[in-house]
Amino acid sequence: MTAVVSISNLLRRYWAVALIVVGWQIWVSAAGLSSIVLPGPLAVATDFAGDPLSYAGPAGLTFLVAIAGLLLGFLLGAGLAILSWSSRILNGLLTPLGLIFTSIPVVTLIPIIARLLGYDVRTVVAIVSLICFFPAFVYVGAGLRALPPGSDDLFRVFGGSQLQRFVRLVLPSAVPNLMLAFRLTAPEAVLAAVVAEFLMGTDGLGYLFRKAAGEFDTERALATSLIATITSVACFGLALAAERRVLRRWT
Amino acid sequence: MTSARSQSFVLGLIGVSLFLIAWEVIGTYRLAGLTWPPLSTVLAFLTTPAKLPLFGRAAAASFTSVAIGYLCGACGGLILALASHLIAPVRPGLDRLVAVIHAIPSIALAPLLIVLASADATPPIISGLGVGYIFYVAATSGLATASATHRDLFAVLGASRFSVTLRLDLPSALPAIASAMKLSVPIAFIGAIIGEWFGASRGLGLLIVSAMQNFQIPLLWSAVLITAVASLAMFALFSLTERLVQERMR
């Protein structure tokens, strides 16, 4: 009974995705496309199942690089947001710059960073952290100023010092925004890492993909895409779970 | 009030100027190596008459991709959002589909699209998918923002499903849709550029990647600057629209 319910639940949520996968397989089989042009989902799955471990190394590397860049970017972005919170002048200087950089396609800076820092895995980390830096700066900055109603007056009447106000009121107020930025940016971090690896040919999923595509091994290229998608979804899922957990505790 | 406002404007202007000066100084004294040109060099390169046709062709190709992707993405996202709003049972499936498509790194989508469509159709499609996602998410949540009281009012007045959507849900969704218009601008540009990185025959993205590989530093920075300024201008325009809509709807 429960199995039937959960299958119908699964269908309710994934009918559209399933439709596309099945349609793709039927189209490939019916049109008799060569697997170099476009393999069907079955062929891709078979290729992956044949040697799943060969994907594990690059996927792990990309995942780690994305996480490292994400954390570094958030540390710098949140740090600068706090600095800019503490100084009205610094805030005035930085706010428009932050706005400008969130309204331009930062991904196009990847080739510039690659040229500046050299083709290296550390450059990938730097690129990911640059991509994550601006959302962290903007969202945490807004969070530091979104205090619960009345709490500012409360702290003044109770005679809290500036430090106490910062530690007990301002910082905790920014946590929900920090988590929101984290969830929004986590998939972008994986995307940025894969694109950077692809462009520079450094190790990881992006490189694996480039190699497979270059050898016309389309099955392998698509399987790599699939793994990249799963990695990105996993990052998003982790960030979402973390956000929910924190928000339960925080609001 | 007004003095605080003009003060923050002046500070912002100083901030941007400092950034541009830093760009110039770092380039002039090669503080970041040879691959960081001073701003003046980039601007001089950009305005060289001989280079204009090159930039013009590339920008025309890329901006066309952005425009097509943006329009199709916006319409597609809105239509899907309306569908999932009007036909409740399809909503969970559409939500997942949109989320899964969004989660596929565009790098993985590109080769598929090159096979299915063509290399030159890939940039607008990737751009449109990114834009469509933003519009879908904003519009579905915007269409649900009308208050319970208003809904009750329409029910008591005997409004049809269609007129509730037209006269209540859509107007309430306008601010969210206006925000989506603004927020999807950089996404549209990113989609077009990444699409071009996978073998388009022309465009700013192609220019950027070939300049990177061939150490054409002023060309690289110029192409990126054009993209950034175009995105910034479009973003500013839609920010204005967003503000107008929000003021009108308040």
Place this chain on the structure above:
Amino acid sequence: MSDKPAIRIDRVSKTFRLGDGNELSALVDIDLTIAPGEFVALLGPSGCGKSTILRLVAALEGATAGRVTIEGKAPADLCQSHRLGVAFQDHALLPWLDIEANVALPFHLAGRSVDKAQVKDLISLVGLAGFEKARPKQLSGGMRQRASIARALVLEPEVLLLDEPFGALDAVTRRQMNVELQRIWSRHSITTLLVTHSVDEALFLADRVVVMSGRPGRIILDLPAPFARPRAPSVMRDPAFHDMVDRLTEALEPEGAHA
């Protein structure tokens, strides 16, 4: 009671500068003295500046003319020495802290170690025993206000400031909270300034009711509420209580309106 006033509002005026360059005169020549241990209610229509008076006493605003002193010193001094308690209409509980931690917050802000017994006593005094670990969002509006009153009292302040603390509650809960506050206050007898627009609430809780007129705010009536303490809810059915409610309500009527 000593003769020295606890709160002295000495010919205070307050003018706000508006965004368009104009000025708004919120308070004109307010003169009010509150004795130690006295409970004074400020009653007035909305926008009459009564909350501004409370904010002046809380050192959240500065006077344009005149002087506010608490025990002869500037209100800011009292804030700095953590001897002021306050509750606002918006409960201002921190959403990331549970009730116990919210009530204990003033100890942290005063740099003192938390007196756990005191926190526990106050939580049960306001009727929240058993909800120590609950989060603000899990409680009803009335329960949140109880928590915010417990927080206001936890340091045993010299002066208690209440700014429409029950303004957002429904009538039934509000009356119940008035009864509770009356009971709690009888235990502590702290110098208290309550800002409200409810005549019943002011009369039931306070030793003295001060009525203000609207824009710019002036004091137009200052009446003692001569009911013996502790006051039972039955006081509100007393004919004398009704007479005073009528008088105060009449004083609140805008000029020109029919009495």
